[in-house]
Amino acid sequence: MLFDHAASTPPLQGVVDAVGAFLPWYGSVQRGAGRASEVSTAAVAGARRAVLEFVSARPDQVAIFVRNTTEAINLMAASLPPGSRVLSTPYEHHANMLPWRTRHEVTLLPFVESPEALLTATERALSAARRSIDLVAVTGASNVTGERWPLLRLAALAHAHGAELFVDAAQLAAHREIDVSASGIDHLAFSGHKLYAPFGAGVLIARRHRLERAEPLLQGGGAVDAVGVGDVRWAGLPRRHEAGTPNLVGAVALGAACDLLAGASMRRVAAAERPLAGRLRDGLDAIPGVRRLQAWPDGATDVIGTTTFVVEGWRSDVIAAVLAAEHAISVRAGRFCAHPLVDELTARAGHLENRAVRASLGIGSTADDVDTFLCALAAIVARGPRFDYRDDPQSGRPVPVRDGRVWPELPIRLA
Secondary structure (H helix, E strand, C coil), X not given: CECECCCCCCCCHHHHHHHXXXXXHCCCCCCCCCHHHHHHHHHHHHHHXXXXXXXXXXXXXXEEEECCXXXXXXXXXXHCCCCCEEEECCCCCHHHCHHHHHHCXXXXXXXXXXXXXXXXXXXXXXXXXXXXXXXXXXXXXXXXXXXXXXXXXXXXXXXXXXXXXXXXXXXXXXXXXXXXXXXXXXXXXXXXXXXXXXXXXXXXXXXXXXXXXXXXXXXXXCCEEEECCCCEEECCCCHHHCCCCCCHHHHHHHHHHHHHHHHHCHHHHHHHXXXXXXXXXXXXXXXXXXXXXXXXXXXXXXXXXXXXXXXXXXXXXXXXXXXXXXXXXXXXXXXXXXXXXXXXXXXXXXXXXXXXXXXXXXXCCCHHHHHHHHXXXXXXXXXXXXXXXXXXXXXXXXXXXXXXXXXXXXXXXXX
16 A cells, blocks of 8 residues: 655556557657657647646746756756855755755745744845845645645745745645646746656746746757857757757656646545545544654644654654555655754654654545554554564665565566
């Protein structure tokens, strides 16, 4: 049972079907004269429209296909003038932290006790900046706690001070409707592998004026209109930032996922998820020794179906290993590429280990799944594991001394 949707989601059957139907027509894009090339070019263009429509993008925004959210944020960071002023937070995934740091002047807000305090701190930082802030870069929903951020109000604050808002929507996109036009978001990014299209594609949706002025992060064929011995004329958007042969299958899969989710209605997805997420949180609170990690009090903001917790007296990776080996439940243990936040929250919880366990829901999750997970966790906490475990010398992760699980028979090489 998959309880690790925050890391990667399984493909929707409709996405698999779309990829299967497209593969016989796979060809080069933009420059080929054959029918396969024409179909591939049209398929990428259709996927681009699907992505833009999925987030209700504005006419001045363009979608650039990349590998994942991490590459999208690196592209966005490279597209800002060197030394731009970026305001961000210590709550972020490393992907929304490190790219700004290496290229620009970054100011981090403090940890705060509520969304209102976050807005107050943002207002103060924007007003007090020696030089005007160019970009406010925040998460849409935390990959650790699932807490949503007040994006509409953050966008208004940023714009009032002449800044733009960038949103890391890697976690938000699969759980809640995103309306870029209504919310005022200037730029955002998300990944297909977290949106039921795990075929190696992501997208940056950004305002044209930022990308038109920037040299490509990746430079090569397809990104140019003309190359001389000593000069180059870069292509217009979106080709300028999609050098080389793109991941056609990934783009098609991402576009198909956006169309399928939009057709199902993200509001319906959210309405179905909220009671399950509440059931999960309440169930965790009822297990002795379990403590949920959260940045803000219950009810302070909407929370997607991602919950992180620690168990008194237990290593988090052991909990995850026992759930997997003895109960066939996949969760994630660690610091979730958000070290400052996990360090802060585990310290608040008085947990000696700065690691935690994360359980995350997806559109296929059910109430029975939640109850099965809670029963398994309660049994582990009360009675301990049935198997003996050791730390694997290569990965460092705990594994059963005698692991009876079998590997799947696949027509591919497994290391």
